[in-house]
Amino acid sequence: RQRGRLGASSYLVMPSMDWRGLVRCYLLRDAAGPLDPAGSWLPASASASFHFVLGGSSTYASSGQLRAYGPEAFVAGPSSHAVATHSTSPLSTVSVVLWPGVLHHFGLLNTSALADESVTAHSAGLPGLGWLVERMAHAGPEAAVRALEDGLRALLRRHEGRRLSPSFHVADAGRLVALLREEGPRAAAAHAGISLRQFQRRFQLQFGTTPKECQRLARFDRFLVLARTRGVVRGQLADLALELGYYDQSHLHNEFKRFAGFTPLALPRYASGSAPGAWVFRATGPVIRPF
Numbered sequence: 001r002q003r004g005r006l007g008a009s010s011y012l013v014m015p016s017m018d019w020r021g022l023v024r025c026y027l028l029r030d031a032a033g034p035l036d037p038a039g040s041w042l043p044a045s046a047s048a049s050f051h052f053v054l055g056g057s058s059t060y061a062s063s064g065q066l067r068a069y070g071p072e073a074f075v076a077g078p079s080s081h082a083v084a085t086h087s088t089s090p091l092s093t094v095s096v097v098l099w100p101g102v103l104h105h106f107g108l109l110n111t112s113a114l115a116d117e118s119v120t121a122h123s124a125g126l127p128g129l130g131w132l133v134e135r136m137a138h139a140g141p142e143a144a145v146r147a148l149e150d151g152l153r154a155l156l157r158r159h160e161g162r163r164l165s166p167s168f169h170v171a172d173a174g175r176l177v178a179l180l181r182e183e184g185p186r187a188a189a190a191h192a193g194i195s196l197r198q199f200q201r202r203f204q205l206q207f208g209t210t211p212k213e214c215q216r217l218a219r220f221d222r223f224l225v226l227a228r229t230r231g232v233v234r235g236q237l238a239d240l241a242l243e244l245g246y247y248d249q250s251h252l253h254n255e256f257k258r259f260a261g262f263t264p265l266a267l268p269r270y271a272s273g274s275a276p277g278a279w280v281f282r283a284t285g286p287v288i289r290p291f
Helices: 131-136 141-158 170-183 185-192 196-207 211-230 234-243 249-260 264-271
Strands: 009-013 023-031 040-042 049-061 065-069 072-076 083-098 118-120
Touching: 009 141, 023 141, 049 131, 072 131, 083 141, 131 141, 170 185, 170 211, 185 196, 185 211, 196 211, 211 234, 211 249, 211 264, 234 249, 234 264, 249 264
Parallel strands: none
Antiparallel strands: 009 023, 023 083, 040 083, 049 065, 049 072, 049 083, 072 118
8 A cells, every 4th residue: 555645646446335325435635746738637426525725726617706815625516517617726625425425414404505615614504624725734645534534433432423314325326326327217116116206206305316317427437447447439329328317329429418518439549647626537446546
């Protein structure tokens, strides 16, 4: 495993076993050299996340414009489109990417209020995230993750009494998202045992996106999985589009560009770069690994 301070590198880190129901992965990034003056894209996602800017600054252009100066902690809700970012160097950040539908565990009762938004942790009602910035500022990757998980555990305990009673439990959330991707909102509502209207209302409150939007994002995620295993070949995109439930290749192209910020054929080049959102386009592993 990699040790020491982060240095000019980035790490994708899988959470420890007791966190894997809530946390998808951790991202640790330290860019000491020049950054792309044209900026980069953060892809759309059904996941909410916590971001810790330890040094440097980033601008996120979503529904408004958030200038994120370090040291500071931020909360980002699910996003329905790619978000342009511009960063200054040296930039040091740590991010916690959550699984869809679990933000209420940390005391945020209405995930839909954060859809397509990034706000400071204090503004979101989670000032306890702020003290983690100092603890992680001079730590190596493993020490930073240990401090992060200790802090998140304390946050869960602090908000235990005010958690929303979820309509959909963590263990069933993944199955619902898979049903949405493969069969649509009606099948997912039937699986949940409630009417379509009730399902739409409860789902948006907990997940922060409508079931239809989540279906589109889940289809986008599935395309990324297949693209990693099969590669992106111009002549095969039409067949892949039909396999995933898109109307045709043009539908896939337009959806992908909305969610990623670039076209499917640019995926291999973007995945090999160092932009902050590029982790989405790479396979993950069980231990700390540089990318």
